[in-house]
Amino acid sequence: MSTLGISSPTPDPTTADAAVLHPHEPEAGDLAALAARTAGDDLLAPPVRLDDVVPAPELLEADPGTTFVLTGDTAIRVTTHPGAREVADHLAELLRPATGLPLPVADALAVDPAGPMTLTLAGTTPPPVTTGGSADLGAEGYRLDVSGSGVRVVAETTTGLFYGVQTLRQLLPAAVESPTPVAARWALPGGTILDRPRFPYRGAMLDVARHFFAVEDVLRVVDHLARYKLNHLHLHLTDDQGWRIAVDSWPRLATVGGASEVGDGPGGHYTKDDYRRIVAYASARHVTLVPEIDLPGHTNAALVAYPELAPDKVAPPPYTGTEVGFSYVDPADERTYDFVTDVLGEVAALTPGPWLHIGGDEAYKVKGEVYTGFVERAQRIVADTGKTVVGWHQLAPAAHVDGRVLQWWGTDTADPATADAVRRGARLIVSPGNHAYLDMKYAEDTPIGHDWAGLIDVRRAYDWDPGTHVTDVPTTAVLGVEAPLWTESVTSLADIEFLLLPRLPAIAELGWSPRTTHDWARFRERLAGHGPRWSTAGITFHRSPEVPWPATPTIPGQRPAAKSDTAER
Numbered sequence: 115m116s117t118l119g120i121s122s123p124t125p126d127p128t129t130a131d132a133a134v135l136h137p138h139e140p141e142a143g144d145l146a147a148l149a150a151r152t153a154g155d156d157l158l159a160p161p162v163r164l165d166d167v168v169p170a171p172e173l174l175e176a177d178p179g180t181t182f183v184l185t186g187d188t189a190i191r192v193t194t195h196p197g198a199r200e201v202a203d204h205l206a207e208l209l210r211p212a213t214g215l216p217l218p219v220a221d222a223l224a225v226d227p228a229g230p231m232t233l234t235l236a237g238t239t240p241p242p243v244t245t246g247g248s249a250d251l252g253a254e255g256y257r258l259d260v261s262g263s264g265v266r267v268v269a270e271t272t273t274g275l276f277y278g279v280q281t282l283r284q285l286l287p288a289a290v291e292s293p294t295p296v297a298a299r300w301a302l303p304g305g306t307i308l309d310r311p312r313f314p315y316r317g318a319m320l321d322v323a324r325h326f327f328a329v330e331d332v333l334r335v336v337d338h339l340a341r342y343k344l345n346h347l348h349l350h351l352t353d354d355q356g357w358r359i360a361v362d363s364w365p366r367l368a369t370v371g372g373a374s375e376v377g378d379g380p381g382g383h384y385t386k387d388d389y390r391r392i393v394a395y396a397s398a399r400h401v402t403l404v405p406e407i408d409l410p411g412h413t414n415a416a417l418v419a420y421p422e423l424a425p426d427k428v429a430p431p432p433y434t435g436t437e438v439g440f441s442y443v444d445p446a447d448e449r450t451y452d453f454v455t456d457v458l459g460e461v462a463a464l465t466p467g468p469w470l471h472i473g474g475d476e477a478y479k480v481k482g483e484v485y486t487g488f489v490e491r492a493q494r495i496v497a498d499t500g501k502t503v504v505g506w507h508q509l510a511p512a513a514h515v516d517g518r519v520l521q522w523w524g525t526d527t528a529d530p531a532t533a534d535a536v537r538r539g540a541r542l543i544v545s546p547g548n549h550a551y552l553d554m555k556y557a558e559d560t561p562i563g564h565d566w567a568g569l570i571d572v573r574r575a576y577d578w579d580p581g582t583h584v585t586d587v588p589t590t591a592v593l594g595v596e597a598p599l600w601t602e603s604v605t606s607l608a609d610i611e612f613l614l615l616p617r618l619p620a621i622a623e624l625g626w627s628p629r630t631t632h633d634w635a636r637f638r639e640r641l642a643g644h645g646p647r648w649s650t651a652g653i654t655f656h657r658s659p660e661v662p663w664p665a666t667p668t669i670p671g672q673r674p675a676a677k678s679d680t681a682e683r
């Protein structure tokens with residue numbers, strides 16, 4: 115590519131670009147041939163190409179002749195700003211374990227060290243002249259330049275800098291993911307990337323109610339989100355099988371309602387400090403938490419703890435099965451609204467982000483006006499906390515409140531009630547059950563997961579458009595996309611990762627990349643380079659047969675991503 119245009123979907127293998135080693139292409143014989151043809155120059159080229167990044171950047175211009183190599187002299191210089199400094203420290207922490215390089219982080223005003231990596235907040239330093247596209251990087255955009263003398267990331271916000279750093283990380287060889295030092299040539303491909311997201315909301319959901327997951331597991335999921343520029347983690351905190359968040363004014367919710375899960379496991383719950391830890395870790399990775407308290411259905415665990423909330427005022431037994439739609443809090447009892455006010459108030463107070471999710475799905479026993487009336491009161495309670503209400507699209511018939519967001523999880527594409535709610539001002543997060551549900555099996559023989567919404571292989575997760583998916587909902591009403599992971603059959607971190615990867619990057623690309631870059635053939639090639647990254651980092655993933663995973667070393671002397679050392683199922 116010679117001009118800074120929209121990144122080309124399918125590179126022509128006959129162009130000069132193809133001489134740059136591609137992580138999953140070279141065999142030993144090919145390397146020898148390349149070396150002979152180019153007098154060894156290509157062997158010094160970086161193993162990653164500028165247009166291998168996932169999600170695909172908005173604009174890029176490769177400079178195939180240029181490479182920047184990290185050395186023992188390389189330092190990170192950063193604008194004097196606490197948030198920018200945090201991003202620079204994050205970059206250093208990402209790169210130090212594998213490279214073994216000191217990579218000191220220095221203030222931008224300090225003496226210019228050799229071979230710098232520079233992170234600049236454009237508010238404090240003049241932005242560089244752009245050679246195409248808009249210079250308006252917005253709230254999350256960044257510009258990344260790799261030249262022979264250094265790497266520069268410029269952004270208007272610390273979030274933009276953070277995303278520039280995630281891209282930078284992907285431009286280094288897969289060995290950079292190693293937790294221990296590796297001998298490799300830490301080369302980045304030359305060129306410029308100008309990048310901004312398509313949608314402001316890009317998320318994933320983890321159901322911690324059906325099975326409880328430790329704080330450490332949640333933090334690791336946050337890492338996966340951040341890597342692919344997803345900016346929201348929706349936690350499904352309550353359901354029939356367990357209540358997972360401490361509420362001081364109703365303590366038995368967590369201590370009694372939390373002591374069960376699907377099957378025979380002990381369940382568990384997050385203390386307020388646990389939750390604060392998740393919030394802080396996520397926020398340092400520019401991920402906003404979206405807590406969900408599912409109402410009025412999916413509430414058996416709450417009823418076990420507080421039978422006064424049940425329609426018959428009798429405590430049901432704890433529920434550890436996987437049916438849905440049988441439980442509900444009593445919409446006719448004022449005590450229920452005290453409960454809703456107290457719980458949502460405490461969760462709102464713990465949550466810095468703007469969103470509060472009230473569920474609303476599958477309340478089959480609360481119908482018509484009673485359901486709508488309950489939802490309208492719950493929406494007002496959320497508004498009184500100062501948060502913006504989010505709910506599954508079953509909330510649609512209720513009256514509009516300012517900012518209301520519906521989360522579409524249908525498997526068809528038309529729903530007049532949802533379209534009508536959007537006409538009345540609602541925005542949409544799109545999570546189609548048959549494309550974005552990460553608990554669906556990849557294939558018939560996938561050992562865990564559901565198939566009620568069909569099988570979702572990587573292509574099915576990738577080949578749809580959140581902007582146009584729901585009939586009569588304009589793209590302008592689409593806030594973004596989210597990939598939910600329900601955990602009825604998911605019992606470990608390895609299970610989570612197996613279902614997340616490689617589909618999460620597919621959803622991330624739908625949320626981030628301009629539609630012009632959408633190209634399955636190129637996506638599967640770009641995605642393939644991530645297998646060795648996950649293997650090297652000890653991350654489980656599904657070795658989907660649709661993706662041409664590399665079987666050979668990415669550079670001579672580098673450890674191959676052999677099947678045996680891939681923590682895959």
Ligand code: NGO
Nearest residue numbers: 438475476506523553564600
């Ligand atoms: C549905 C249901 C959940 C299930 C999930 C399983 C929604 C919004 N409600 O999605 O309770 O766990 O399917 O795929």
